[in-house]
Amino acid sequence: MSTSEATSGRHVGGIALTVLAPLVLFVLIAVLWELVAVANSSLLPPLQTVFAELVSRPLFYLSNLSSTLIAAVAGFVIGGIVAIVLAVAVVYVRVLRAAILPLALLVNVTPIVAIAPALVVAFGFNAVPHIVVAALSAFFPVLINAISGLTAVDREALDVFRAMSGSPFEIFVHLRVPSSLRYVFAGARLSVTAAMVGAVVSEFTGTVSGIGAVIITATQYLNLAQMWVGILFAAVATLLLLLLVGFVERLVVRW
Numbered sequence: 001m002s003t004s005e006a007t008s009g010r011h012v013g014g015i016a017l018t019v020l021a022p023l024v025l026f027v028l029i030a031v032l033w034e035l036v037a038v039a040n041s042s043l044l045p046p047l048q049t050v051f052a053e054l055v056s057r058p059l060f061y062l063s064n065l066s067s068t069l070i071a072a073v074a075g076f077v078i079g080g081i082v083a084i085v086l087a088v089a090v091v092y093v094r095v096l097r098a099a100i101l102p103l104a105l106l107v108n109v110t111p112i113v114a115i116a117p118a119l120v121v122a123f124g125f126n127a128v129p130h131i132v133v134a135a136l137s138a139f140f141p142v143l144i145n146a147i148s149g150l151t152a153v154d155r156e157a158l159d160v161f162r163a164m165s166g167s168p169f170e171i172f173v174h175l176r177v178p179s180s181l182r183y184v185f186a187g188a189r190l191s192v193t194a195a196m197v198g199a200v201v202s203e204f205t206g207t208v209s210g211i212g213a214v215i216i217t218a219t220q221y222l223n224l225a226q227m228w229v230g231i232l233f234a235a236v237a238t239l240l241l242l243l244l245v246g247f248v249e250r251l252v253v254r255w
Helices: 003-039 047-056 058-092 095-109 112-123 128-151 155-163 168-202 211-220 224-252
Strands: none
Touching: 003 047, 047 058, 047 224, 058 095, 058 128, 058 168, 058 211, 058 224, 095 128, 112 128, 112 168, 128 168, 155 168, 168 211, 168 224, 211 224
């Protein structure tokens, strides 16, 4: 067998493994799901019931998902921008690190469920509390990764810039920003997931729209099929947001 044939065989085998492995796993999960549903229908609904719920009201779920996505994406963008601005401030004004990082950590460890009702009281029954929760959820991963990226510059390159009398702005634009992009996008992948989780959880209170409201309403009325379809929509939307961030990263980071 030639080298090219061996390489082609390994490539085909790799593709087959990539496709078959998750497919087999999904089949096993479906079989286990059905076994549990047959044994205890109050724990998991049969898959055909979930599918019937999905195809009977797709627009209902899509309209509610759109509300959640708007809050999640708006919160992701706001939280990310604020995090990057504060990261730059921390890197260039070192005294701010001692002031900002403990506060950021406090925000990060505060339970979302505890924040959401207080924000509803403060801002009312509208989209603002959900956007704020999503922004707070998205803020910390981008902040930490942006700080790490902005400080993880090549020391020899930094010395070259300084030897050539490069201004702090030139060092920032031509050295710190390029070196930080992979860090920032790594934080963005965590951040967009956190923003979606924050938006969904925030909709457990203070609203009748959104995929979180769909899930919590279904839970209250023991409508397991609606609950799992809502969870499925939230999971697929989060996956699509992750893929979008990865696509933007490939467009921006070309090294």
